[in-house]
Amino acid sequence: MSLRAWGRVVLVLVLTAVVQVGILNGLVVDGAHPDAFLLLAIVAGAVAGSQRGAAVAFVVGLVADLFVLTPYGLSSLCFVLVAFGVGAATALPGGRAPQSFRIVTAFAGGIAGSLLFAGLGALLGQPELPRHQLIAVVVVVAVANVVLVLPATGALIWALKVDSAPRELATTTGGSAR
Amino acid sequence: MSTTRRNTSQRLTLIILILASISAITLDYKGEASRGITSVRHAALDVLSPIQRILSDALHPVGDFFSGAVNYGSAVKENEQLRSQLGVLRREALQNATAEQQLQEVLNAEHLPYVQNLSTLVAAVISGPTSNFEDTFEIDRGTSSGIGDGMPVVAGAGLVGTVVSAGSSTSVVQAITDPGSSFGVRFGTPGWVAVAQGRGAGYPLALSGVTATMTPRDGQIVYTSGITGASLPAGIPVGKVSSVHYSGGALTKTVQVVPVADLQGLSYVTVLQWFPAP
Numbered sequence: 001m002s003l004r005a006w007g008r009v010v011l012v013l014v015l016t017a018v019v020q021v022g023i024l025n026g027l028v029v030d031g032a033h034p035d036a037f038l039l040l041a042i043v044a045g046a047v048a049g050s051q052r053g054a055a056v057a058f059v060v061g062l063v064a065d066l067f068v069l070t071p072y073g074l075s076s077l078c079f080v081l082v083a084f085g086v087g088a089a090t091a092l093p094g095g096r097a098p099q100s101f102r103i104v105t106a107f108a109g110g111i112a113g114s115l116l117f118a119g120l121g122a123l124l125g126q127p128e129l130p131r132h133q134l135i136a137v138v139v140v141v142a143v144a145n146v147v148l149v150l151p152a153t154g155a156l157i158w159a160l161k162v163d164s165a166p167r168e169l170a171t172t173t174g175g176s177a178r
Numbered sequence: 179m180s181t182t183r184r185n186t187s188q189r190l191t192l193i194i195l196i197l198a199s200i201s202a203i204t205l206d207y208k209g210e211a212s213r214g215i216t217s218v219r220h221a222a223l224d225v226l227s228p229i230q231r232i233l234s235d236a237l238h239p240v241g242d243f244f245s246g247a248v249n250y251g252s253a254v255k256e257n258e259q260l261r262s263q264l265g266v267l268r269r270e271a272l273q274n275a276t277a278e279q280q281l282q283e284v285l286n287a288e289h290l291p292y293v294q295n296l297s298t299l300v301a302a303v304i305s306g307p308t309s310n311f312e313d314t315f316e317i318d319r320g321t322s323s324g325i326g327d328g329m330p331v332v333a334g335a336g337l338v339g340t341v342v343s344a345g346s347s348t349s350v351v352q353a354i355t356d357p358g359s360s361f362g363v364r365f366g367t368p369g370w371v372a373v374a375q376g377r378g379a380g381y382p383l384a385l386s387g388v389t390a391t392m393t394p395r396d397g398q399i400v401y402t403s404g405i406t407g408a409s410l411p412a413g414i415p416v417g418k419v420s421s422v423h424y425s426g427g428a429l430t431k432t433v434q435v436v437p438v439a440d441l442q443g444l445s446y447v448t449v450l451q452w453f454p455a456p
Contacts, residue, residue: 017226021226022226022229022232025305032310050188051187051191054191054195055191055195058195058198066218066223069312069342070309070311071207072202073203074203076198076199076202077200080195081196117311118311121311126311127376128357129311129378130377133378133380141310
């Protein structure tokens with residue numbers, strides 16, 4: 001990735017931090033709110049693939065960890081794993097990405113990311129959320145991801161200058177359609 | 179061949195990023211590096227705080243408008259309830275004056291700090307928690323206003339949390355309902371002591387250490403204990419006992435406490451300028 005692309009990623013990250021801290025933190029439903037940083041990590045895996053996506057997600061996690069009290073690096077670890085998983089899923093035959101696939105990925109990634117964060121936090125001795133609240137977090141994050149995935153995808157496609165058009169099956173599998 | 183190479187490269191990247199994340203976590207647990215990370219966190223919050231204030235000022239009236247429109251009926255009913263409660267509270271205040279005096283005498287005798295002797299600072303709440311896995315909020319005052327880590331934060335009727343990260347112009351407050359929050363409390367006429375623990379936003383606190391011989395009652399007020407080395411001063415109302423469960427033969431009772439302060443939709447809080455014992 002070029003330095004210019006990283007510069008655009010940083011710009012998107014700053015905007016995400018403002019939106020998260022200034023707006024999304026206040027949209028609380030049943031004690032949970034949307035998580036724009038996790039969504040950005042998921043979208044990074046979907047648009048940039050597992051390798052570049054995981055690298056972008058690592059940086060997203062480092063920024064996200066500035067605004068929380070959990071151990072520094074915990075979000076990075078979680079986001080890297082989620083982005084890599086999403087990238088690997090989109091590379092599967094037929095996986096690459098009409099809009100509906102991106103929406104499904106954002107939803108599933110929201111569930112997986114929230115549960116993974118809770119699990120890793122528990123491993124590191126962080127206080128555990130009661131089950132009912134964990135369920136609320138998972139549901140709110142996953143649903144909010146579905147609502148916000150398109151603007152987030154647009155922002156990262158612009159930042160990374162990747163092809164926004166869905167790739168053909170033949171391209172991803174390495175075979176020929178003819 | 180190239181697919182194999184690409185897969186190897188991908189796995190290598192993943193391992194490097196995982197190791198980098200684990201290194202960051204390890205550094206955060208170490209003294210010196212942890213202080214550096216905390217400084218960076220404070221700086222990030224301070225940079226964003228002007229934007230947060232603007233957005234908070236801009237969005238609060240919009241939120242209040244919609245909330246008022248949607249909840250008009252319940253607001254009228256709530257007003258009536260509040261008027262009735264005000265009368266009851268006025269009467270109780272008169273009754274409590276004597277008890278207050280007695281409490282003050284006991285606390286003086288035990289050389290415990292008392293809340294009413296502390297200087298205070300009013301702060302506006304500018305943001306909720308960024309993580310869904312903690313129950314915190316941010317206030318618009320920091321070390322430049324005299325706020326420091328460990329100071330208790332109250333609102334209305336009682337304790338709402340403790341300052342856990344004080345930056346220069348903003349601070350993060352851990353709510354008493356945060357699952358990581360625990361502190362000593364006192365209740366009942368003999369002054370039983372127990373530990374209150376948060377169980378998540380919107381849920382009552384759990385008291386641990388309530389032995390079978392203690393007899394907490396529903397509605398009993400629970401205060402911070404302020405015993406030697408406590409993280410909070412004595413005498414701050416925390417909550418009311420909402421349920422007591424005891425299975426015969428058990429060594430302890432399960433007690434839940436509902437906070438007396440309304441932790442949902444806080445706009446302004448008061449910081450008590452009290453430092454915990456080192």
